Amino acid sequence: MKVLVAIKRVVDANVKIRVKPDNSGVDLANVKMAINPFCEIAVEEAIRLKEKGIASEVLVVSVGDDRCQEQLRTALALGADRAVQIKTDVAVESLGVAKLLNAIVTKEECGLVILGKQSIDSDNNQTGQMLAAIGNMPQGTFASEIEFEEGEVRVTREVDGGLQKVSLALPAVITTDLRLNEPRFASLPNIMKAKRKPLEVLSPEGLNVDVTPRLTTVSVVSPSERQAGVIVSSVAELVEKLKTEAGVL
Amino acid sequence: MTASILVIADHNNEQLNAATLNTLQAAVELKAKTGSPITVLVAGAQCEAVAQQAAAVSVVDKVVLIEDDALSSQLAESVAPAVITLTNAATYSHILCAATTFGKDLLPRVAALLDVSQISEIIEVVDADTFVRPIYAGNALATIKSSDAIKVLTVRGTAFDAVAATGGAAEQSRFSVSNSNEMSRFVSEEKTLSERPDLTSAAIIISGGRGMQSGDNFPMLEKVADKLGAAVGASRAAVDAGFVSNDMQVGQTGKIVAPDLYIAVGISGAIQHLAGMKDSKVIVAINKDVEAPIFGVADYGLVADLFEAVPELEQTLS
Numbered sequence: 001m002k003v004l005v006a007i008k009r010v011v012d013a014n015v016k017i018r019v020k021p022d023n024s025g026v027d028l029a030n031v032k033m034a035i036n037p038f039c040e041i042a043v044e045e046a047i048r049l050k051e052k053g054i055a056s057e058v059l060v061v062s063v064g065d066d067r068c069q070e071q072l073r074t075a076l077a078l079g080a081d082r083a084v085q086i087k088t089d090v091a092v093e094s095l096g097v098a099k100l101l102n103a104i105v106t107k108e109e110c111g112l113v114i115l116g117k118q119s120i121d122s123d124n125n126q127t128g129q130m131l132a133a134i135g136n137m138p139q140g141t142f143a144s145e146i147e148f149e150e151g152e153v154r155v156t157r158e159v160d161g162g163l164q165k166v167s168l169a170l171p172a173v174i175t176t177d178l179r180l181n182e183p184r185f186a187s188l189p190n191i192m193k194a195k196r197k198p199l200e201v202l203s204p205e206g207l208n209v210d211v212t213p214r215l216t217t218v219s220v221v222s223p224s225e226r227q228a229g230v231i232v233s234s235v236a237e238l239v240e241k242l243k244t245e246a247g248v249l
Numbered sequence: 250m251t252a253s254i255l256v257i258a259d260h261n262n263e264q265l266n267a268a269t270l271n272t273l274q275a276a277v278e279l280k281a282k283t284g285s286p287i288t289v290l291v292a293g294a295q296c297e298a299v300a301q302q303a304a305a306v307s308v309v310d311k312v313v314l315i316e317d318d319a320l321s322s323q324l325a326e327s328v329a330p331a332v333i334t335l336t337n338a339a340t341y342s343h344i345l346c347a348a349t350t351f352g353k354d355l356l357p358r359v360a361a362l363l364d365v366s367q368i369s370e371i372i373e374v375v376d377a378d379t380f381v382r383p384i385y386a387g388n389a390l391a392t393i394k395s396s397d398a399i400k401v402l403t404v405r406g407t408a409f410d411a412v413a414a415t416g417g418a419a420e421q422s423r424f425s426v427s428n429s430n431e432m433s434r435f436v437s438e439e440k441t442l443s444e445r446p447d448l449t450s451a452a453i454i455i456s457g458g459r460g461m462q463s464g465d466n467f468p469m470l471e472k473v474a475d476k477l478g479a480a481v482g483a484s485r486a487a488v489d490a491g492f493v494s495n496d497m498q499v500g501q502t503g504k505i506v507a508p509d510l511y512i513a514v515g516i517s518g519a520i521q522h523l524a525g526m527k528d529s530k531v532i533v534a535i536n537k538d539v540e541a542p543i544f545g546v547a548d549y550g551l552v553a554d555l556f557e558a559v560p561e562l563e564q565t566l567s
């Protein structure tokens with residue numbers, strides 16, 4: 001079974017982002033970038049499936065400009081077999097990404113798609129579900145465990161207030177939650193080897209997919225900054241202030 | 250026929266989830282801009298009681314009930330086609346659902362089947378097609394305008410006050426669908442059995458960080474939590490150190506919370522963590538390091554050894 005993993009290049013989770021002074025967006029100049037943490041979990045899960053002999057090949061895909069090749073190479077160093085960059089210099093919305101991924105799933109006849117549940121930049125939490133809809137596939141979102149049995153995949157999902165198990169026919173789409181696994185680090189020899197692994201560059205036009213945006217970003221602003229409050233001297237004073245001043249106890 | 254605003258109810262076939270009342274407030278604000286009536290869709294199995302509850306909500310104009318045994322576990326693969334069938338039979342300008350795991354799972358599937366983009370977790374209605382939503386875990390707020398004919402929106406509950414659950418008498422109708430879902434099946438559900446509230450819905454949260462030193466010290470926080478009816482959370486540092494499990498993590502890659510009171514104990518205040526809790530109404534920090542960044546966002550800071558302060562806090566609350 002061929003497994004497709006989609007990854008996104010995003011601002012590193014430890015970077016404090018700044019809104020551009022003209023409020024047109026977030027300033028990404030000279031900022032450290034990384035694979036979106038949830039996508040990293042997706043890559044790890046796919047590699048584990050290959051190690052278990054369930055996946056025959058792990059194909060990693062990213063949509064973006066040439067800089068996303070850096071993240072594709074990282075995924076190859078982690079153990080993916082082959083990479084595809086769908087090259088575009090403009091931001092593509094989740095719906096467009098889902099359509100592009102569906103074109104690859106069809107072309108490559110993938111049996112399983114694993115994606116992060118959301119990216120930590122746009123926080124949309126949409127692409128996996130949209131891909132499942134467009135490809136007429138079932139979806140196991142917010143997965144914390146995946147098991148295979150007789151042509152089906154059983155997914156444990158993190159839902160509000162607990163866990164839900166669903167069984168999905170293949171091909172299926174799975175989106176990862178934090179507890180699914182702990183991603184490995186790439187070793188130096190594997191980083192070197194990854195440079196020679198195949199990386200194919202495709203385009204939305206070549207895949208015959210219209211990615212025209214439907215949404216316009218009117219403005220991006222910083223949320224109102226929280227001001228530091230007061231330092232209290234004792235637990236008694238703290239409780240007193242929470243009761244009388246803040247009114248939360 | 251005028252278009253209406255469709256709110257998809259989040260429910261468990263017996264009870265309307267309270268988050269739907271917050272979503273309805275967003276619908277009320279849309280109605281004020283557009284004049285369109287508000288329809289609530291209740292889709293499930295043997296869920297007429299939920300339709301009754303929805304009809305009793307003061308702001309609801311109409312309730313549509315889709316009852317089908319195939320919808321009992323409300324999987325997105327079966328609910329989404331039912332929503333599409335309904336949208337083919339009536340005109341909707343907006344489709345809203347709470348940004349619960351139900352809504353987050355379902356709505357993008359609906360949006361894609363309608364070939365429209367979704368705007369996730371809106372926190373403000375600017376006008377009929379413009380909305381504010383947090384990006385970068387709330388470190389920036391984006392105002393987004395949609396050019397799609399149908400606006401598909403999930404609504405962040407903490408940003409809208411709940412509407413009154415009673416006082417209404419909406420018109421009720423039934424709608425039937427004939428979709429079959431061969432691709433997915435519900436297996437089981439395991440609800441977390443805890444006396445404590447869920448992190449994402451708790452009014453009070455007490456969280457521990459690396460300063461807790463060990464998972465064995467978390468019962469100290471649990472005792473305080475039990476006095477306050479609070480949930481217990483943790484920072485990524487505490488999770489990475491193996492003190493507690495991942496599902497307790499509050500932060501950019503964990504759970505985003507906004508309780509009335511957030512008590513951070515032994516948490517330095519890494520960006521990762523602040524992103525997940527800075528929208529809390531009141532923040533308390535207990536840390537022995539006066540330089541800890543958490544004090545920069547805390548309304549009340551206590552510079553103290555947590556191993557003395559936390560037991561004392563528990564005592565004081567008794």
